Amino acid sequence: MKKGMIQATDAFERITHWLLAISCLVLCITGLGMMFHSFNFVGTMMGGLKSLKYVHNFTALIFIVALYMAVRMWWKEAGVFVLPEDLDWIKAAGGYLWHVDKVPEVGKYNPGQKAFFLVVALCGSLMVVTGLIMWAPLIFPVWLVRWMYPLHALGFVAIFSFFFVHLYLGTIGSPGSAPAMFSGWVTRAWLLKQHPKWLKEMEEHGTLVVYGEEKESIEHGH
């Protein structure tokens, strides 16, 4: 770790993130294996489509736990839009789509990230409810069960699309972001560019953790 790096996430946040991410990815891949006959080969790798069904169903249980942890942890930070500053950012599209002289400053999560969180939280919950009913369809009325499949597919469309946006913006689309979810340490330059308000908040509250430095809270006397 280089001196001067700033801690963006703690270990618990990263574990939750990856538990959710990996279980979601396994569910997407195994789900595709059942959704398209041309993807049936995914099941072959698992010893048949029936095994794939079990992998899908039981990975879902991990997903439920991870989703609960994620919603509980990020709800307050990423689940609520703050007006009008979030609106200003949306009007400028965060400077992602066209040239903006000065992107409105955002805190820990920008509105784009908040939208992604809400899609994961809401569509994820939709996937859990519809999926559980599909797991035990015989105890529910058939008119209800029938609608679970298209709703499950709808949730998939939303999550799968946002997944690629997330992958792009977490890696090559925004260099310096990925370490936040691997080591947890980011550069000051990245924070200034992506979350300037959050950097200021951490400095003001003395919660900024800089690698190789004493915690600033001591100086601030908090």
Next chain:
Amino acid sequence: MKKMELVKLIDTTRCTACRGCQVACKQWNELPGLKTKNWGSYQNPPDLQWNTWTLIRFNEVADKDNRVKWLFRKDGCMHCTDAACVKVCPSGALYHTEYGTVGIHHERCIGCKECMAACPFEIPKYDRDTDKVYKCDLCYSRIKDDQQPACVKSCPTGALSIGAKDAMIKKAYDRVKKLGGDANVYGDQFVDGTHVIYVLQEKPEMYDHLPKHPRVPFSVVAWKDFLKPISLLAAGGVLAGSFLHYIIHGPKTPDDIQENKTQGGE
């Protein structure tokens, strides 16, 4: 039998409810009998089961003069042309045969039960022990070998017959003409035509468990014909969009730290 579209005709007006077909079906398909309950009807078992692919339904209905009519209907897979079960089956276990019927590869069935919710006639039934779904395959093993299905072979009254699609449909309409009254042909006008059709003595709504207007549920159409392709389009669109963003607008890279001191956040 020649590779042609087959239709099985069930003339309910000739059925005496002897249930020979029910027994023959079990015998040919080597299906066990399970303990059942006396629920006050000859209809036994009460419903189709994983081990009962065809069932005579006994129906007591009163006509407008309050005379009781006893209606018999042989229930089972209708072998739809536009079969919802085939549409939703994720593993290809359910498939259209060269005769137009709907076959089932049991070794491919994963027991997801999606066909059970999709079928407008509620035909496929699930067995917990094998974790698989079962239904009539119109004796594919027999018709392939130029034999009639076991039920047709066993029928003593001529209520059941099988043959080329057009000839059987004509036979059904001829019979209905002769019968007159409320008699009607059921099946050829739904789901692009079923490969099992009925001659019914009474209107369809008089029979238990017989949908008046069977069709592929709208949920199945929304799911398979709309959302399925949309999912690929959306994923492909987002991937292409990300790539274009990268080469046109470029990534959002942090500025050099010195620059930032004067400029602030972009």
